[in-house]
Amino acid sequence: MLKDVVRTKTYQNVIYQNSFLFKNKVVLDVGAGTGILSLFCAKAGAKHVYAVECSLMADMAQEIVQTNGYSNVITVLKGKVEEIELPVAHVDVIISEWMGYFLLFENMLNTVLYARDKWLNNNGIVLPDKASLYLTAIEDAEYKEDKIEFWSNVYGFDMSCIKKQAMIEPLVDTVDQNQIVTNCQLLKTMDISKMAPGDVSFMAPFKLVAERNDYIHALVAYFDVSFTKCHKLMGFSTGPRSKATHWKQTVLYLEDVLTICEGEAVVGSLTVEPNERNPRDVDIMLKYSLNGQHCQASRTQHYKMRNGWLSCHTHSLGFCMWPRNRRGDVK
Secondary structure (H helix, E strand, O other): OOOOHHHHHHHHHHHHOOHHHOOOOEEEEEOOOOOHHHHHHHHOOOOEEEEEEOOOHHHHHHHHHHHOOOOOOEEEEEOOOOOOOOOOOOEEEEEEOOOEOOEOOOOOHHHHHHHHHHHEEEEEEEEOOEEEEEEEEEOOHHHHHHHOHHHHOEOOEOOHHHHHHHHHOOEEEOOOHHHEOEOOEEEEEEEOOOOOHHHHOEEEEEEEEEOOOEEEEEEEEEEEEEEOOOOOOEEEEOOOOOOOOOOOEEEEEEEEEEEEOOOOEEEEEEEEEEOOOOOOOEEEEEEEEEEOOOOEEEEEEEEEEOOOHHHHOHHHHOOOOOOEOOOOOEO
């Protein structure tokens, strides 16, 4: 993630170019990892930074802070945000890189909201403070044939039970912008400074209008992140028309192949909610329909983004939600 230039340079630019937000302020870094954001904040003039990290990386972050001479400014706290106690009653700024695949998969948003409600001053700020989820549709015949339809006939044997499993697991992958068939529609914008934890569950309608005659094999979701408290609006996009990030895009394959003409629309809704058993996993319900000149279709599909047994068999099965390129290689 440190080598994700779009991600890391955006945070660096936000902090260095808006040092007035950090000068002499107390900052809380939620999910600090190596402590890179804490280091940026300290260099920008923060009064003190509390870097909270629950993994073993906290030990490395402590050493990194010492090595770079910021031990008097940055305090690394090892543990979960929900379980630790800060040495101060309030903080002025909460900064975090909480976003997951599909924005919400394995994310730390609820942890950020917990920290906001417990420690943030009334006039304090959360960075980033806006996140928006988008949807579009793509043509993807070659890849779907290679990775999904393959299981219908594997050297003469029917392994379609694996095909069914592959269909319900969204694929995290980089989509070529030339595959995009329709407009891109905003599904949901989250205001991190105001939203409630329950707002991560939502249902959003969509209407995707074809920009050319083509076939639709999948819908694609991506997100944008904004820092609106800066001197000028800053942020980045994980969309297929933007510079690639480690989040890539999330591909939802359709059971139908939709033959669509320019101007026709796929309409429907996307329902997103945390999994009941594991809130860090995401359940997605897609309803869509097309009433076109050459194709009429209407269907409901269910998807599950989760850490399951599939992630252990990526090379042998050839499908998994973990990031990979179009050859199926795990990144």
